[in-house]
Amino acid sequence: xxxxxxxxxxxxxxxxxxxxxxxxxxxxxxxxxxxxxxxxxxxxxxxxxxxxxxxxxxxxxxxxxxxxxxxxxxxxxxxxxxxxxxxxxxxxxxxxxxxxx
Amino acid sequence: xxxxxxxxxxxxxxxxxxxxxxxxxxxxxxxxxxxxxxxxxxxxxxxxxxxxxxxxxxxxxxxxxxxxxxxxxxxxxxxxxxxxxxxxxxxxxxxxxxxxx
DNA sequence: TGACAATATATGAATATTAATATATACTAA
DNA sequence: TTAGTATATATTAATATTCATATATTGTCA
Numbered sequence: 710x711x712x713x714x715x716x717x718x719x720x721x722x723x724x725x726x727x728x729x730x731x732x733x734x735x736x737x738x739x740x741x742x743x744x745x746x747x748x749x750x751x752x753x754x755x756x757x758x759x760x761x762x763x764x765x766x767x768x769x770x771x772x773x774x775x776x777x778x779x780x781x782x783x784x785x786x787x788x789x790x791x792x793x794x795x796x797x798x799x800x801x802x803x804x805x806x807x808x809x810x
Numbered sequence: 811x812x813x814x815x816x817x818x819x820x821x822x823x824x825x826x827x828x829x830x831x832x833x834x835x836x837x838x839x840x841x842x843x844x845x846x847x848x849x850x851x852x853x854x855x856x857x858x859x860x861x862x863x864x865x866x867x868x869x870x871x872x873x874x875x876x877x878x879x880x881x882x883x884x885x886x887x888x889x890x891x892x893x894x895x896x897x898x899x900x901x902x903x904x905x906x907x908x909x910x911x
Numbered sequence: 912t913g914a915c916a917a918t919a920t921a922t923g924a925a926t927a928t929t930a931a932t933a934t935a936t937a938c939t940a941a
Numbered sequence: 942t943t944a945g946t947a948t949a950t951a952t953t954a955a956t957a958t959t960c961a962t963a964t965a966t967t968g969t970c971a
Contacts, residue, residue, distance in 0.1 A: 803818050884968095
C-alpha cells in the first residue's frame with residue numbers, strides 16, 4: 710500500500726494491454742516460471758519467426774514489463790515489474806498442455 | 811485449482827486485452843467497488859459520450875467480463891467474472907484523485 | 912396511443928496493431 | 942579481419958481498434 714509509487718489506472722491499462730496478446734502472455738507466463746530466457750529459445754518453443762518475437766519483446770519492454778541483458782551473443786529477458794509477477798501468479802490459468810517457453 | 815474450468819491462456823489474453831484500455835479499466839474498477847451501475851451514471855462520471863460508453867460496455871460483455879440487466883428504462887451492468895474481480899482486487903492501483911464511476 | 916428518457920446499434924474516418932520479409936547490428940571465434 | 946550466430950530494426954500490407962455522429966430500439970408514463 711505505498712500508494713504513491715503504485716501504477717495509476719493509465720499505467721495499469723498499458724500493462725494489461727501489453728499482456729493482452731496470446732504470444733506475449735505466453736512469454737510473460739514463461740518468464741515468471743523460468744526467471745530468464747533468451748530470444749532464440751522463445752522462437753523455438755513458440756514456433757514463431759524471430760523478428761516477430763523481438764517485436765513482441767519490444768512491446769513488453771516499452772510497457773516496463775521485461776528487460777533484456779546481453780549474455781555473450783545472446784540476449785536474455787526477464788520480468789522487470791513486480792506488479793506483473795503478482796498479476797500473473799494470481800491468475801488460475803488452465804495451460805491444458807499448452808507449451809510456453 | 812479446479813484447473814479444468816479455469817480460463818486458458820487465450821481466454822485470459824482476451825480478458826486482459828479488454829481490460830487494457832483506460833476507460834474500460836475505470837468502468838471495471840468502478841463496478842468492482844460499486845457492484846452495479848447503470849449506463850447513464852458511467853456517462854456522467856467519465857464525461858464520455860453515451861454511445862462510446864455503450865461500445866466499451868459491449869466489448870466488456872463480449873469478453874465475458876460484465877453483464878447487463880434491465881431495471882425499468884435503465885440498464886445496469888455488473889461484473890460477471892469472478893476471475894476479473896480477483897485480478898482487479900489484486901492490483902495496487904494509485905487512483906490519485908482519478909474519478910471512477 | 913404519443914412523447915420522452917435511456918440505451919443500443921450503424922457507419923465511417925483516423926489511427927493503431929499485427930506479422931511477415933528484408934536488412935542491419937552486435938558479438939564471438941578463427 | 943572475416944565468417945557465422947543471435948538479435949534488432951525497417952518497411953509494409955492487412956486487419957483491428959477507437960471514437961464520433963447519426964439513427965434505431967426499448968421501456969415508461971400521461
